[in-house]
Amino acid sequence: MEKKLLGLCLCIFFLNSCFNDEFDKVTVIELEPIKIISKIDSLFFSDVTIFGDAKNNYILSSSPPYLAITDKNFKLKYLVGEAGSGPENLDYPIQGVAIDGNVYVLDRGSNSIKVFDTEKGVFISGFKIPELTFNSRFEVDCHKNVLLPIFSPFDSNVILKVDMEGKIIDRFHVDFPDGLNRGFNRQLKHFQKINNNFLLVIGASLPYVEIVSYNSNESRRISLNEIEPIKRSIDSLNLDFLKTPPSKNAIPMIILDSQYECNKLYVSFVDRVGIDRSLARNLLVLDVDFTNVRMKHAIKFRTSTKDDGFHPSNFFVDVNANKLYVQGLITKQIYVFKLPT
Numbered sequence: 286m287e288k289k290l291l292g293l294c295l296c297i298f299f300l301n302s303c304f305n306d307e308f309d310k311v312t313v314i315e316l317e318p319i320k321i322i323s324k325i326d327s328l329f330f331s332d333v334t335i336f337g338d339a340k341n342n343y344i345l346s347s348s349p350p351y352l353a354i355t356d357k358n359f360k361l362k363y364l365v366g367e368a369g370s371g372p373e374n375l376d377y378p379i380q381g382v383a384i385d386g387n388v389y390v391l392d393r394g395s396n397s398i399k400v401f402d403t404e405k406g407v408f409i410s411g412f413k414i415p416e417l418t419f420n421s422r423f424e425v426d427c428h429k430n431v432l433l434p435i436f437s438p439f440d441s442n443v444i445l446k447v448d449m450e451g452k453i454i455d456r457f458h459v460d461f462p463d464g465l466n467r468g469f470n471r472q473l474k475h476f477q478k479i480n481n482n483f484l485l486v487i488g489a490s491l492p493y494v495e496i497v498s499y500n501s502n503e504s505r506r507i508s509l510n511e512i513e514p515i516k517r518s519i520d521s522l523n524l525d526f527l528k529t530p531p532s533k534n535a536i537p538m539i540i541l542d543s544q545y546e547c548n549k550l551y552v553s554f555v556d557r558v559g560i561d562r563s564l565a566r567n568l569l570v571l572d573v574d575f576t577n578v579r580m581k582h583a584i585k586f587r588t589s590t591k592d593d594g595f596h597p598s599n600f601f602v603d604v605n606a607n608k609l610y611v612q613g614l615i616t617k618q619i620y621v622f623k624l625p626t
Contacts, residue, residue: 311513312582313566316609320621321588325353326361331617335601335610338383341403342603342610344619345390350375352390354403357606359619363406366390366399373408375399379420389425391418391433398431400449412451419474422542427481430454432499434474444476444484446499459486459495459504477545485545485573487552489538492519494550494578507578514556514566514583515539521557546602548573549581553596562594567611570625584609584625591615 324330325344334345341362344353352375354363366375376394383389387409388401399411417436424432426446435443435456446455459474476486479496486495492509509515518539541553550571558564566583586593592613599612602624609622 311566311580313585314582314625315585315587316622316625317587318620318622320359322359322619322621325355325359328353328361328364332598333612333619334378334380334599335612335619336381336383337601337603337605337610338403339605341383343381343383343388343403345378345381347377347379350378350392350394352378352381352388352401354388354401354406359621363403365401365406365408372411373399380422382423382425384425389423389431391420391423393420398447398451410449412447412449415447415451415453416445418445421475422477422544424476424478424484426478426499432457432476432478432484434476444474444486444497444499455499457484457497457499459497475540475543477543479545485550487540487543487550489540492540494573496575505575507576509571509578512569512571512578512580515554515569518555518557541596542600544600544602545573546604550578551600551602553600555596562591565594565596567593567595567597568600582625586611586620586622588613588618588620590618592618592620 330344330346332347336343342355342357342359350366350368351364352366353361355361368374375390375392378390378392380391381388386403388403390399392399397411397413400409402409414433418433419436421434426432429449431447433445433447435445444457445453448454474486474488476484479485482498482500484497484499486497492515494507494509495504497504510519539555544551550573552569552571554569556565567586568584570581570584572579572581590613592615595614597611598614601610603610607624609624611620613620
């Protein structure tokens with residue numbers, strides 16, 4: 286028992302002594318909002334997903350359910366998918382993708398994909414998802430097929446490819462290792478298209494990046510374990526496991542969301558800095574190529590609210606407008622920042 290306590294104390298001392306060095310090594314860019322949004326016209330919101338394209342921004346609200354189509358200044362153009370029992374209605378939507386003038390919505394309440402025309406603000410079509418999926422980002426390929434990460438109690442290393450009638454076309458496998466003390470891999474996967482040939486997949490609790498070809502189903506794995514401050518989060522999590530072993534069904538998350546744009550991977554994560562949340566970094570920006578991932582810089586929000594000390598509830602990198610949209614975890618306000626280079 287004494288040896289375990291001694292080892293625990295040494296681990297804590299080591300982590301604390303390295304923490305200041307880590308801050309010196311990681312470049313941190315501080316951002317102040319250029320706009321703060323607490324409602325869209327007369328619409329109030331709580332938890333939302335923010336995304337956009339060259340013409341519009343989109344606010345997808347889970348509860349109450351709706352999709353707000355706005356201009357690039359967040360002025361409301363159309364409101365669609367409100368609660369109801371029709372095919373055009375939404376019931377707890379969680380993610381959306383805008384492509385070629387349409388918005389594809391993953392509606393968890395009806396376990397379906399629903400498609401809306403963004404120019405006219407009308408419902409087009411929808412289909413039932415044939416299997417249970419994670420509540421994470423999904424993709425639509427150049428042939429209008431939908432790519433979804435599968436949730437399974439036995440194997441979550443699968444990405445499903447489904448056509449617009451809900452028929453399964455293919456399954457792509459990634460090769461993430463099993464989690465420490467957690468048996469087979471059931472962790473959440475975030476993924477996005479790099480282009481029409483490759484997907485970039487990142488793990489939530491085991492921070493690996495895999496670049497997967499969905500033509501040949503070949504993949505290349507890159508570890509994020511040595512990238513600060515992800516490494517510190519992993520070390521801190523393992524330290525917690527020494528104090529209180531996790532349950533067999535626990536799936537701790539380090540990576541909470543990610544978005545790939547222009548050879549950069551933007552990552553929201555749990556920055557385990559301790560009680561003083563003023564030290565927390567809010568986003569990481571990583572340079573990505575097909576052989577390596579390198580730390581570029583971290584982003585620190587300066588909103589003068591409690592949101593500064595935590596990861597964002599949701600974020601979207603808008604390369605068309607050179608903006609970063611963030612929903613605060615605590616206040617639920619939407620912040621607009623200028624996107625740093």
